[in-house]
Amino acid sequence: MSDESSSTSSSQLVEDFEGEPDEEVDSDGGKNQTGQRGPTALSGFASLRAVIRIKQKYQAMKLRRQEMAHSLAAAGSLAGAPGRTSPKIFTFEVPAFPSVPQKKKRRRKRRVLFPNGGPRKTMPKQERSRAMYCLYLLFAIVFVQVYNAIENLDDHVLRYDLEGLEKTLRREVFGQQGAVEGLVHHLKDYLSTYVHNKPLVVSVHGPSGVGKSHLGRLLAGHFRSVVGDTLVLQYYVLHHCPQEAEAMQCARNLSSLISEMVEKAEEEEKIPLFIFDEAEHMHVEILDVLLQLVASKQSNEYLNAIYLFLSNLGHTHITKHMLQNSSSISSGRHGNLVKELTPILRNTLEKHHPLWTEADILPLGLLEKGHVMECFLEEITREGFYPDHSNIERLAGEIEYYPVVAGREYSQSGCKQVVAKVNLL
Numbered sequence: 001m002s003d004e005s006s007s008t009s010s011s012q013l014v015e016d017f018e019g020e021p022d023e024e025v026d027s028d029g030g031k032n033q034t035g036q037r038g039p040t041a042l043s044g045f046a047s048l049r050a051v052i053r054i055k056q057k058y059q060a061m062k063l064r065r066q067e068m069a070h071s072l073a074a075a076g077s078l079a080g081a082p083g084r085t086s087p088k089i090f091t092f093e094v095p096a097f098p099s100v101p102q103k104k105k106r107r108r109k110r111r112v113l114f115p116n117g118g119p120r121k122t123m124p125k126q127e128r129s130r131a132m133y134c135l136y137l138l139f140a141i142v143f144v145q146v147y148n149a150i151e152n153l154d155d156h157v158l159r160y161d162l163e164g165l166e167k168t169l170r171r172e173v174f175g176q177q178g179a180v181e182g183l184v185h186h187l188k189d190y191l192s193t194y195v196h197n198k199p200l201v202v203s204v205h206g207p208s209g210v211g212k213s214h215l216g217r218l219l220a221g222h223f224r225s226v227v228g229d230t231l232v233l234q235y236y237v238l239h240h241c242p243q244e245a246e247a248m249q250c251a252r253n254l255s256s257l258i259s260e261m262v263e264k265a266e267e268e269e270k271i272p273l274f275i276f277d278e279a280e281h282m283h284v285e286i287l288d289v290l291l292q293l294v295a296s297k298q299s300n301e302y303l304n305a306i307y308l309f310l311s312n313l314g315h316t317h318i319t320k321h322m323l324q325n326s327s328s329i330s331s332g333r334h335g336n337l338v339k340e341l342t343p344i345l346r347n348t349l350e351k352h353h354p355l356w357t358e359a360d361i362l363p364l365g366l367l368e369k370g371h372v373m374e375c376f377l378e379e380i381t382r383e384g385f386y387p388d389h390s391n392i393e394r395l396a397g398e399i400e401y402y403p404v405v406a407g408r409e410y411s412q413s414g415c416k417q418v419v420a421k422v423n424l425l
């Protein structure tokens with residue numbers, strides 16, 4: 001409400017009052033009281049009364065206005081719109097909004113009130129459930145078990161010293177890096193767990209003189225040093241069973257020998273290794289027995305074993321493929337060689353005998369002239385000759401090679417003749 005309006009209303013009241021004193025005096029019964037009392041005293045008393053009456057009237061008006069403002073505000077809030085009085089006739093006055101008193105928010109006291117008479121005024125202790133302790137214990141047990149299992153598996157892999165084996169193979173086998181990596185990968189994969197649902201069966205294929213027997217000998221030597229002589233078998237069919245007529249007996253003997261070895265290995269908690277060289281010469285009876293042993297799921301000891309087959313089966317496919325694709329083949333692309341050759345070789349091998357359905361196939365590629373020179377250097381040094389480079393080159397030149405394709409000269413017999421040539425020196 002403006003001050004102006006309040007002052008107007010009070011001046012109006014004073015005007016109203018100025019007309020009243022005579023009536024008041026009359027009502028008191030004095031006809032001409034001005035004549036009886038002194039004019040000064042009378043006017044002083046009248047003005048006092050007037051002031052009181054003005055004040056009373058003003059208070060009453062003020063009260064009425066406040067009540068009106070409350071009722072308007074209530075009506076506005078009920079209607080969902082702010083209470084607003086708009087003048088019926090247009091004026092330039094800004095409509096006055098009744099001020100609605102706002103409730104003050106009470107702040108919550110942060111202090112905690114404790115009951116009187118307690119021993120100490122402390123926060124009540126939070127009770128921990130026993131289930132939580134059990135859960136923590138369970139976590140600890142699981143952690144220890146997992147840690148132990150990892151340690152044990154590491155021990156298992158360490159026991160077979162696969163890193164040492166990989167180093168030896170990389171150093172001693174020339175030009176077959178991809179195949180070496182593949183073999184070590186299979187071994188690591190197999191030996192990194194105790195529970196097996198089948199034995200590891202790897203079949204290495206390649207043309208003559210590329211290092212199949214060499215690889216087998218290195219692997220046998222490594223396993224002999226790790227699991228002992230009695231748990232490694234190197235089977236050369238042309239030596240152990242030269243007569244086809246004796247194939248049945250050979251197969252029975254081989255079966256009982258393998259059974260004995262796997263049982264012994266099971267007792268010693270070791271994995272035995274069986275290497276079958278010249279597998280292309282193996283009689284069907286022997287292959288049948290081996291298939292039974294490899295596919296056997298009867299008992300655990302037969303599942304914990306490694307079988308390595310070395311043969312030149314499918315060598316024509318490998319040679320053809322390498323000569324045709326020599327431009328795209330590099331030492332780092334053995335993965336491609338395996339991918340491209342595996343389906344072709346598997347097809348040929350499965351026709352030969354179903355034993356190969358159980359095997360992982362690993363092809364060895366042709367050796368280049370540089371690899372043959374490495375073979376000469378190795379052999380000459382072993383025999384105690386001076387490793388003369390020109391001599392080595394001359395000797396490597398005496399070997400037969402396939403026609404050069406994409407700058408590559410592949411040996412027709414690998415390093416097969418190296419030993420014989422060095423022996424002639």
Ligand SMILES: Nc1ncnc2c1ncn2[C@@H]1O[C@H](COP(=O)(O)OP(=O)(O)OP(=O)(O)O)[C@@H](O)[C@H]1O
Pocket residue numbers: 172173174175176206207208209210211212213214215311312367375414415416418419
């Ligand atoms: N990749 C190679 N790395 C090192 N030496 C090799 C390699 N290939 C062959 N040799 C050497 O050549 C000799 C003959 O090789 P190996 O007997 O391994 O050939 P192979 O592949 O088994 O051939 P085959 O099928 O005719 O028996 C070995 O004594 C070895 O010293």
